[in-house]
Amino acid sequence: MRYAFFHPGGFMNKKCVCVLVLYWIWQGTGFAGTVTDQAGRRVRVDQPVERVVTTFIPATLFALCSDLGNAIVGASTKDTSASLYEAIIDPENPPVLVGNRTAGLSLETIFSLKPDLVIMYGQKDGIRMAERLTSMGVPAIVIMPESMAGIKDALDLIGRASGKKAHTDRVVNAMTRVETLMAKRLGGCLRHKTYYASSGLLSTISGQMLQNEMIRMAGGINVSEQTRGFFVTVSREQLLSWNPEVIIASDRLTRDARSKLDSPEFCTVQAVREKKIFRVPAETYWDFPSPLAVAGVLWMAANIHPKVFSGKEVRFETERLYDTIFGKGFSGKYPIVVGKIGGSGGL
Secondary structure, eight states, X not given: OOOOOEETTEEOOHHHHHHHHHHHHHHHTTOOSEEEOTTSOEEEOOSOOOOEEEOSHHHHHHHHHTTOGGGEEEEOTTSTTOHHHHHHSOTTSXXXXXXXXXXXXXXXXXXXXXXXXXXXXXXXXXXXXXXHHHHTTOOEEEEOOOSHHHHHHHHHHHHHHHTOHHHHHHHHHHHHHHHHHHHHHHTTSOOEEEEEEOSSTTEEOOTTSHHHHHXXXXXXXXXXXXXXXXXXXXXXXXXXXXXXXXXXXXXXOOHHHHHGGGSGGGTTSHHHHTTOEEEOXXXXXXXXXXXXXXXXXXXXXXXXXXXXXXXXXXXXXXXHHHHHHHOTTHHHHOHHHHOOOSSOOOO
8 A cells, every 4th residue: 555645746755755754753752852841841852851850859850760870970968878779770870969959959050960851849949040050061950849739840840941841751650550549449438637747747738739639549638738938837726626636657757756645735636645646667758759659648548448458459559550650570679668558557
């Protein structure tokens, strides 16, 4: 069978057909040329992307989940102790440390690494720093993933910018499958009042943060949902008034802060009385903005609704997610990275 290609001037010649085929191949690779990041900035990214710099833990997590572990040549100083980072990054060829958001980033170091792509996080001065890097000729994109939809959009952005769209599409599909399972299983459940404790007992999340959506997806109601901003400080009286049924504690919650829950002033809180206080497994970063947050939702559901999700089922789903993101057999090779899963183990 012969095919004819038409354009206003008549039949396409062989040269035009070759150009068209190359265009189709180019589209399939996920190559973007110019992308619009989550801050609305248009950034030109030349291909291939072989040298990547990340500047904050969520940005590094996104790079690792986008199959860019071998391309990371520079990273935040706070990333290196993460077990996931240690599992994926070659210890013989570690990325150069470029500073961090708290102590400051070194633009000179980033520039010296000659990155093909820098992934910035939108909080604090991320956008300003990205603009400075772009003005220096360094492609820098900003991600702002404070929702599950935002996480998927960030994955798509990184996939298109780096030529890894086929992989990031698989990660998005894996996230969607878990979300669908959660909605189906928890749709008719009674929602339990849940409080999230951050680095301090009286430091919690607002209704505009990712963790708020995670609690809702896991079958809870965030008692601080009506607050706005990012992390907010509440009074002891407010926490007592909310009287949460479940307390989810970040692994950054200090021991001193946790010990306060054992004092007489909090003995009337239902979660304290019933010992339903659970700490996010250390170094999993399940409560950080990244594709791994869906594993955090599964873990939360196992603690908020242990009769609906068994620990065995949650482990199976989490390992399946990790193997999709990081490669078949990853969860078996690095079980400590996948974390302690299940509905038991109150703090």
